[in-house]
Amino acid sequence: MTDSLPKAQSPFNPETHRVGRVLCFAAHPDDIDFGAAGTVAAWTAAGVEVSYCIMTDGDAGGFDPAHRADIIAMRDAEQRRAAELVGVSDIHYLHQRDGYLEPSHEVMRDVVRLIRKIRPDVVLAMHPERNWQRIQKSHPDHLAVGEAVTRAVYPALENPFAYPELAEAGLEAYKLPWLWLYAGPEERENHFVDVTGHVDAKLDAIHVHVSQHPDVAAMEATVRHGMQVNAARAGLPEGSSAEAFHVVAVNGPGTIAGF
Secondary structure, eight states, X not given: OOBOSOTTTOSOOTTTSOXXXXXXXXXXXXXXXXXXXXXXXXXHHTTOXXXXXXXXXOTTOOSOGGGGGGHHHHHHHHHHHHHHHXXXXXXXXXXXXXXXXXXXXXXXXXXXHHHHHHOOSXXXXXXSSOOSSXXXXXXXXXXXXXXXXXXXXXXXXXXXXXXXXHHHTTOOXXXXXXXXXXXXXXXXXXXXXXXXXXXXXXXXXXXXXXXXXXXXXXXXXXXXXXXXXXXXXXXOOTTOOEEEEEEEEOSOTTOXXXX
């Protein structure tokens, strides 16, 4: 996996910042596949342990009324199969209601609990800021994921006195090194991952979510084009594909402790 962005613009340098474990947050089944499955595939191919946390069951998704009774089970099966295709088997759900997700303390506590349990090097989550260029990226549940995770990451995650019941259960405070945000405003993106070798895996994962795609050809064309545009923005050779992120250094050598 290579980083094509000049190091002065991205705080993350893959040559020196090693990643062994990643926890990815999303609102609905298929969000990670659209936003980051190429990067996930690159990580797992390199031996990185990747876990998913889907905050809702996707119960308001789909287009066929005949699927309503089975939509939760259907979307869970789709997500698990899609995850397998990019090397992920560890999937968690918060079981919030689709369309009603809020950055509540209940959700934030569950986020802190899972991060403290997994203790990843990178937390990857949807962006808390709205994308006005393509508002479909900014479903209210997506924004709620970004806000809940960002609030949880600092200060609650590393504050031993936040949600004391977690520490009492053996989940000690944890300083997260990196927060990677996806599906946000283009002007916030400061890091690109070359996923040229993982385009097919990403598209295969997206295709698994058959309940969500009324126009498969248009969906695939849009995804391919978006990755090519990202590669051009990153200065990669013609024919390349990339995924874009807003990378935030949460804790590093120069971080000053404090709440």
